[in-house]
Structures are given as structure tokens and as C-alpha cells.
Amino acid sequence: MELISQGAEAKIYRTTFLGKPVIVKQRFKKKYRHPQLDSRLITRRLVQEARSLVKARKFSVLTPILYQVDVFNHSLIMEDLGKSTVTLKHYLNNNQQGQATPLLKEFGELISKMHNSDLIHGDLTTSNVMVKKMILKKKKENEKEIEKEIEIEKEKEQEIEIEEIEKEKLVMIDFGLSFSSTNPEEKSVDLYVLERAFLSTHPNSKQLFDIVLKSYFENSNNKKKIMTRLEKVRRRGRKRSMVG
């Protein structure tokens, strides 16, 4: 197993599993936490992440395919998105705004898909969205075009009238803090966390976040309530009585 990165909570390894290239995400114990609290949190996050990785796909949100959950070793074995896949954060730092706009719109759409189905990500940042190059094949069938997503490694099909386009698609990751909620407050807090992450990671980037937000509201099934709540949550920071 090759250790490819270490975050605050988990180590990420690259290896193979049943012949497929995979990533192993292993959460480690935190020595500063009381052992009871530590194990409770690690297990909870492991289980929540596993559940949400699978759930999100039902709502047409791409996530890495989950292959195995190992509760004893606190690890998840999932699809390796490939060495050329980068975080949205990295993409934004290395590309022009114009190029990033369609991805930012897609990001807003993805969040709204999750929220519309009451899935709260809990830790939305540009480091938790991956940009993956995929080949999309358009197949003409009954005069309608159907898009079928196939990974870059798969072989070509020899069939009727196929058009291949290379497209960058977003894949959501890091669902450790996710949960289900119908509450507009939780959804607006989810957006607020992203807004703050955006502004602190990419300063002078308010327009970037605005593109995401606009796309989000265009696709949201509870636009008014969430928008109002978001305003309230934003003002809480500024209005807080900071005594002491």
C-alpha cells in the first residue's frame, strides 16, 4: 500500500483490491480525545460516510464507488479516481475563471440535488470536490441522444453513431460529517460553511461562490426558505454579541 496523503482525520493509501485500483481511507485515533469519545466519533463518521457515498449516487451525484467497509480497521475501500483527478480547489488555483464557470455551475447543481433529497454534506469545501476527466459517449437511439458515462480506461464499443466528448465532471467526496435533514436551517448552514471555506481559501473570489449559489437556487426545490435562512445565518456572525 502506498501512502498518498494524510489529512487531519485519515490516511489515504493507493493499492489494488480484487484487481481494481483503489483508495483506502483509514481513519486514525486522535490521542487528544478521550478514548470513548474518539471511538464513538470515528465509527460514526465511518458509517455515515459509507452510507452517504452510496446514497448520493441515487440522487445522481457522482461519488467514488464504495467497495468495502472495514469497521475494525476504521477504513473504507473505494474507487481510485485516478492520478490526473484534482480537487476543485487545485483546479480553481490553476485555471481561469471562465474555464471554471461550467464546473462551478455543476457544483451548485450537485449540492441542490443532495439537499433536495435531504442529504446534508456537512463539510463542503473546494477540497472535497474532485474534478475528473471523463469520456462521455453520445449514442443516438430513436432520434434521442442519451449520454452514457464511461470511464477513460474502458474499451470502445463498436456501435452505431457514437460521438465522444471529453468532459470534466465533478465527484463529491469526504462525507464523514454528513447526515439527513429536511430542515432548511441545516441546508443553509451547509451552504454557509461552503461560503466561508471559499472566501478563506480563495480570497477575492466572491464571484466564484456566487456562480455556485445561483446555480444552486436555480435547481433547489425550496429556494425561498433556504435563501431566507442563509441570510439569517450570515448575519449571526456579524450580529453576535462578542462579550468577553
Added chain:
Amino acid sequence: MICLGLEGSANKLGVGIVKEDGTILANLRKTFVPPIGEGFLPKETASHHRMFIIKTIKEAFKAAKLGPKDLDLIAYTKGPGMGEPLQSVAVVARMLHQMWKIPIVGVNHCVAHIEMGRIVTGTQNPLVLYVSGGNSQVIAYSLGKYRIFGETIDIAVGNCLDRFARLLDIPNDPSPGFNVEQLALKGTDKLIELPYTVKGMDFSLSGILSSIEKKGLQMLKKKECTRENLCFSIQENVFAMLIEISERAMAHCEINDVLIVGGVGCNQRLQEMMGIMAEERNGSVLGMDQRYCIDNGAMIAYTGILQAKSGSTFKLEETIVTQRFRTDEVDVTWRKN
């Protein structure tokens, strides 16, 4: 340059006299302690400050062996904080400025905590965890401002601990937080499960208080746990949340040293936990002692000097106070990127 600093944004009245190089010539504090089971309210707090400020200033001069003619600057807390107490102290600052004809400058309380931390520990650019009765923020310096990377979504840590203390009739003298800490040391035999809520780099504490009110008090009544256990549990839970968001911010900003400021920073267990986390990242937690963690006048004086030297002092009309004054509103003109 020598500066007199006046602080009174909450229940601590602080008077400090500081030299330009950071030498503290005097640092006196008088704390307003409300009766058990009560919090401090603006009216009584302002009254307390008015009662003791002149006397304390005189004592400060005595301790520093100086007089008004030795002063080059007066600094006071412009905000954030409680309206009446802030105002009581500002009035005195304005009066002295006019009486002694010494320049005056208003300082942001949170920034003052940070600058005091930096000069006392000698660190240049740590991640700052500012935790007190009124504030809980994770701050890092970036592009001319102290930016808030993570903070509480509802109440501050100190406020949560103070209200918890009130629920359990824990005494307020010398401070509720201190007494909770002492009780916690004796309660390590049982950890009670409490809500743990981290959202990105922010966190929420109101759920914990409700849980204590419902579940915790019930358990106490039924003798399923002791007060000490509850103190231990609330600390372990809340502090773990603070360490987690600090760690995220450190990973994000690529900083490995962390500084804890604000009254809650006095807590030894918090310092210990932060130290464990920092060490795992090959960094360190910088220790502050209670003279400077808790609100004090010296930090106001020192920050006043930094402001005056790199910018300008205030005209009389500008010497206002404000209850709301975000840390990231201040232009940190004395630091270059």
C-alpha cells in the same frame, strides 16, 4: 513610547501600562464577580467599573513608578463587548486624553488578545484559537487581516461553560470556568455522552447545554453521575471540538504552531489537548499564562502602541465604542505580509 491601556468590555476591569518594546510596567485587574447562579449584567458591571477605575489607574501609576507626564498615548477598548461597561471605560479614556492632552486610540479587543499572545510567546505567525466568554474563533493572519477561519455558530465556549456552571450552582468566584476545571479533575471516572457538533470549520454548542439541562440534571438526580463527571464530560467534549477545528485550520493554512488566547485559554486541560495535537503535527502549542489570557489592560496598551505607530491616533469624535466589532474588520497595518 509609553501607553496607558484601559479595558472593560466584560466583567474584568483592566489597567495596564506598557512600553513600546512590549515591557509591561503595570497590569492590574479588578473582576466583578456576581453571586452564585447568576451571570453578570451590563448595569452592575458598568457600575463596578466606574467604582474602581480611577483608583486602579492611580495604583497602576504607583506600580510603574510613573506619572501622567510620562505617558505618550492612551488606549481604550473600542469593542466588541457590552455597551454600558465599554462606555464607562471610554468616558474615562476621553477625559484623560483631554485633561492631559495625550493622544488617544481605540483598540479591537480580539486583536489585542492576539497581539499580546504574539509578543508574550515571541511567535510570529501562529494559528490563534481565541476562546473566551464572548468569543470563540480560529484566526490566522492573511493579507493584512486577522481572518476568522472557523467560529461558533451559536454561543461562545466560555459562555457555554459559565451557563453550565449556573445550571449546577457552581460558584462564580474566582470564575465559573476555573471552578468547572477543578471539579473536572475529580470526575474522570465517567464520561457522559454529549452532542458533538462540528460543521466544516465551525461548531455549535447550544445542543450541549440543552442536553445537560435535560439528560445531565436527570442523571445527577438519579445519582447516575456526579457533578464532577458532568464537568469532566463537558470539557472533554467541547475541547475536542475546538481541537478538531483548530487542526483543520492548521492543515488548511499549513501552520503548525498554535496559540490559545482568551479567558478559556487558562484551562490546563485545553492546553494539554492542544499540545498533544500540535505535537502529532510536529508543531507546538504556545503557552500563555493567566495574566494575559484573561482580559487585561496591558494588551490594550500594547496594541494601542502598534496601531498608533503604524497609522494614526483618534480624533475625539472618533473615540466611540461599539458592541459589535469583528476581528477581521481591523486593518492590521503593523504587519507586513
